[in-house]
Structure formats: C-alpha cells, structure tokens
Amino acid sequence: MNTSSEITDQCEICCEESKKLYQCCQSKKCSLCENCWSKIILSAIEKGQISSLFSGTLMCQSCHQPIERNELPQDIQPQLDNILLTIPKTKNPKSIEEFNYAYRDSQHLRHCITNEKFIFLSQRHYNLLGSCIDTYIQSLMKNNEWNYRELWLPIKEDNTDDHHDQVNIFTSNDFETNENGCLILIQGSGVVRPGQWARSCCINESLDIGTMFPYMAKAKEHNLSVIILNPNQTSYIVEKSVDIDDTLPTNTEMNVTNEQKSHEVKDNQTENHPDEMLIDYYLSTRPLPCSTKEKIPNLSTSREHVLYVYDNIISKSPAKKFYIVAHSAGGDGLMYLLRKRQDKILSTLSKIAFTDSVHSILPFEPNEIKNFLKTNAIHFVASDKPMGESIDRAYDFSQGSICEEVSAGHPKHEYTSGHCVEGVFKFFFPSDNNICTTKF
Structure with a gap:
C-alpha cells in the first residue's frame, strides 16, 4: 500500500x-481517504470480520487483493493495536x-483500556x-453479596476436593432452613453454566440481561431460597486438553482428521510463544482440540440431571411452596420431572414460568399435569410486543398452548429471560400483601 505525496486527489x-490517499495496490481504484478506510475497518468490526485483517485475508473490494494492516492510516493503528490486546498471553x-476485558461497572463487559464493547475475533477466542x-459469574455467586453454596453431584460419601467427575449446582445459604418458599432456576441448553441464561448476553449486553442475578434478587425480596441447576454439564474430562467447551457431540469429537490431529499437536505445545504465534492461535478458525470425556453417572442427560437434583436436593428442602423458572430446553427437563414425580411435586408446586421454552404436552399426559399447567403456568415467548401482552400463536395438529402465553418483551430468544x-x-405474586418479605 502506497501513500501519495502532498497533492490533491479524489477518494x-x-x-x-x-491530500493523502491510501492504496492497497498500484491501481488508483483503491485510493481511499482516511475517513473511508476508517469506515471499512468499522464495518469489518461490526460484521465480526476484523480478524481477517490481522490474518491477511481481508480483501480490497476493488482489486481483490489482501489489505495490508501496517499500511493503513496511522490514526487507525492504535484502534487495531487495542483490539489485539484482547488476545491473552497464554493459551x-x-x-x-487476561483478555483485557472487565465488568468495570459490575454489569457491562468493557475493554480495560478503551472502555469499548466486546469485539468478536474468532469462535476460539x-x-x-x-x-x-x-x-467470574460463579465467583460472584459465592462472594459476600450472594454467599451461595456450591454443591457437587453426584453426592459422594467422602468429602473431597477433587470434583473432576462431578457437576456443580448452587443454592442460597438459606436453602436448608427457609420454610417460606423456594425458587428453582433451570437454564437452557448449550454452553451456559449455573448463574447464566445466555452467554452472548453476558458478553454483548449486560449481566442484568444475561445472568440470573435479577431473579436471585427478586427471590430475596420475597423471602425465597434459591437453587440453580446445571443440566448442560453432563460429562467430565478424562484427558484434559485446551478445549473446555462441553457441548460438542461425541461423534464429532471422534471424527478428527489427520490434518486436525497435526494442528492439535502444534496447539498443545509450550505456551511461551512469540506474540505472533499467540495471535495465530486465537485467530484460528479451527476448533479447539477435543478433550476425551465420559458421562457423569446418574446425570448423563439434562433430564437425568433435573430428576437427580429433585430427588437428592430439592425434595429435602423445608420450603412449603416451590416456584420454577425454566428457559428454553430447561422446559423439557421440567416437563420430564413433572411426569416422573407428579405425585410428589404437584402438591407443593405453586407456579411455573417458562421463558421461550421448549416443552410440549404428550397425547397421554395425565390430566393432573395438564390442569395444573393451565391454571398455574405462564409462558413468556420471544416477541417485539410489550412485555406481558397476550400472544396468540398457531400450533401444529391444533394442539394449542399448554398454558397462557405472553410476550417476554424482546424478539430474540436469548434475551427473553x-x-x-x-x-x-x-405472575408468581399478583399481590405482595400475603407474602412474607425480608429486607437484606
């Protein structure tokens, strides 16, 4: 890329x-002013394609040649340098x-230097x-503000600090003593872990939208204990590798080509690499090396998880009433629980709130379950209508909804909760007059 001399030219x-145009080749078709180059870079950032500039694959739309980052206007370089600072110095x-990000106002993820929002580089990053x-979120749950207890399942007879083959859930510190009521929170499928509704919202929006903290706070206001399930983590790592994503299916993990294996060997080498090697590592489009995993006994599926937690933890709570919030696939786990423990749970279950949930009524569903859901459940669905406004949706087979459906107040699934x-x-408490509340 060449810079013209002090002559006036047209972008x-x-x-x-x-007076100064910047070119990515010898053709004047690519001669652009600094402002236009800034817009091109901004567009690449907004589209999640800025990593292609750093890897030398962002093409000029005129000459179709790679744009050289180092030849871009100098005023753009600090912005690009700050983006690269979000690449950790370790694998x-x-x-x-370590990513140069922080929740500085306790709610929004921001760049530690520029205070800008998260910029997507690669799926690996x-x-x-x-x-x-x-x-970070689970550390907040255990700190002095919340003081939640971390429990490891399946329950073992001997206390141990080795939890590699267990899954964690969380309870409020009054879970074993609060007789007033208990709030049960069940997240959806995917990579989210206890305390989260949606990882993308925690990164791109705020902790108020992406985490369960607002529900935990409301539970305090209504003197409810809380238990947070973890139905997504159904396996544990046998042979540790860099890949910590617990959602890849087994057949995908086993289907590794020779080329991928050679990349894994390179990826697992010592961490003391030059910065360029770390940049290449984090910008890589290859999936992270896959860990060898085994299923957790008695908690090998999300449905098993919900049932195990109810039988071994929830059923022992002294709470007289239970309230459940189930998001997305959490609704399926909840319906499974209702079918398996109908006689035990319905007598103490007060209300259910589904949030853009995956659930259905089976043809042979007991009338007790159907009648309970009709009168004691509500479904907040993704919609651009105001929150709480009634929704009338079409269903296959003229089955209809299993409970009242209203707008969650947002059209995107991950934002609904x-x-x-x-x-x-x-919905849980139409009037607080009959609710015992406690100030904290």
Whole structure:
C-alpha cells in the first residue's frame, strides 16, 4: 500500500478531495481517504470480520487483493493495536482480565483500556473468554453479596476436593432452613453454566440481561431460597486438553482428521510463544482440540440431571411452596420431572414460568399435569410486543398452548429471560400483601 505525496486527489469512494490517499495496490481504484478506510475497518468490526485483517485475508473490494494492516492510516493503528490486546498471553487463560476485558461497572463487559464493547475475533477466542466469564459469574455467586453454596453431584460419601467427575449446582445459604418458599432456576441448553441464561448476553449486553442475578434478587425480596441447576454439564474430562467447551457431540469429537490431529499437536505445545504465534492461535478458525470425556453417572442427560437434583436436593428442602423458572430446553427437563414425580411435586408446586421454552404436552399426559399447567403456568415467548401482552400463536395438529402465553418483551430468544423478570414475579405474586418479605 502506497501513500501519495502532498497533492490533491479524489477518494474513489466518497469522491472527496484529499491530500493523502491510501492504496492497497498500484491501481488508483483503491485510493481511499482516511475517513473511508476508517469506515471499512468499522464495518469489518461490526460484521465480526476484523480478524481477517490481522490474518491477511481481508480483501480490497476493488482489486481483490489482501489489505495490508501496517499500511493503513496511522490514526487507525492504535484502534487495531487495542483490539489485539484482547488476545491473552497464554493459551489457557483463567480470567477475563487476561483478555483485557472487565465488568468495570459490575454489569457491562468493557475493554480495560478503551472502555469499548466486546469485539468478536474468532469462535476460539469467544469460547475461551466465555469460559472465563463462567468462572467470574460463579465467583460472584459465592462472594459476600450472594454467599451461595456450591454443591457437587453426584453426592459422594467422602468429602473431597477433587470434583473432576462431578457437576456443580448452587443454592442460597438459606436453602436448608427457609420454610417460606423456594425458587428453582433451570437454564437452557448449550454452553451456559449455573448463574447464566445466555452467554452472548453476558458478553454483548449486560449481566442484568444475561445472568440470573435479577431473579436471585427478586427471590430475596420475597423471602425465597434459591437453587440453580446445571443440566448442560453432563460429562467430565478424562484427558484434559485446551478445549473446555462441553457441548460438542461425541461423534464429532471422534471424527478428527489427520490434518486436525497435526494442528492439535502444534496447539498443545509450550505456551511461551512469540506474540505472533499467540495471535495465530486465537485467530484460528479451527476448533479447539477435543478433550476425551465420559458421562457423569446418574446425570448423563439434562433430564437425568433435573430428576437427580429433585430427588437428592430439592425434595429435602423445608420450603412449603416451590416456584420454577425454566428457559428454553430447561422446559423439557421440567416437563420430564413433572411426569416422573407428579405425585410428589404437584402438591407443593405453586407456579411455573417458562421463558421461550421448549416443552410440549404428550397425547397421554395425565390430566393432573395438564390442569395444573393451565391454571398455574405462564409462558413468556420471544416477541417485539410489550412485555406481558397476550400472544396468540398457531400450533401444529391444533394442539394449542399448554398454558397462557405472553410476550417476554424482546424478539430474540436469548434475551427473553432477562427482559421478563418483572412479569415473572408479577405472575408468581399478583399481590405482595400475603407474602412474607425480608429486607437484606
């Protein structure tokens, strides 16, 4: 890329005259002003394609040649340098600060230097950051503000610090003593872990939208204990590798080509690499090396998880009433629980709130379950209508909805739980006059 001398020329995009144009080749078709180059870079960022500039694969739309990052206008370079600072200096980051990100106002993820929002580089970079966010959120749940207890399942007779073959869930510190009521939170499928509704919202929006914290706070207001399930983590790592994503199917893990295997050997070498090698590692489009995993006994599926937690933990709670919020695939796990433990759970179950949930009524569903759902359940669905407004949706086979359906107040699935919290608790407690509340 060449820079012209102090002459006035015309930018090929905006047609404005400029004393300094920047080219990605010898053709004047690619001569652009600094402002237009800034817009091109901004567009690449917004489309999640900025990593292609760093890897030398972002093409000029005029000459179809790679744009050389180092030849871009100097005023753009600091912005690009700050983006590269979000690449950790290790292949095994443990904290979000290693990505130069932080929840500085306790709610929004921001760049530690520029205070800008998260910028997507690659799925690999995103997944590793997401894992650190999992750790951060759970550390908040265990700190002095919440003081939640971490329980490991399946339950073992001997106390141990080795939990590699177990899955964690969380309870409020009054779970074993609170007789007033208990709130049960069940997230959907995917990479989310206890305390989260949606990882993408925790990264791109706020913790208020992406986490369960607002529900935990509302539970305090209504003197409810809380238990948070973890139905997605159904396996444990036998042979550890860099890949910490627990959602890849087994057949995908086993179908590794020779080329992928050679990449894995390179990826698992010592971490003391030059910066360029780390940049290549985090910008790679290859999936992370797959760990060897085995299923957790008695919790090998999300349905098994929900049933095990009910039988071994929830059923022992002294709470007189239970309230459940089930998001997405969490609704399927809840329906499975109702079918398997109908005689035990319905007598103490007060209300259910589904949030853009995956659930259905089977042809042979007991009338007790159907009648309970009709009168004591509500479904907040993704919609651009105001939160709480009635929704009339078409169903296959003229089956109809199993309960009242209203708008969650947002059209995107992953945002629903975060936007309908007020509606959920209004449904749970139409009037607070009969509710014993405690100030904290």
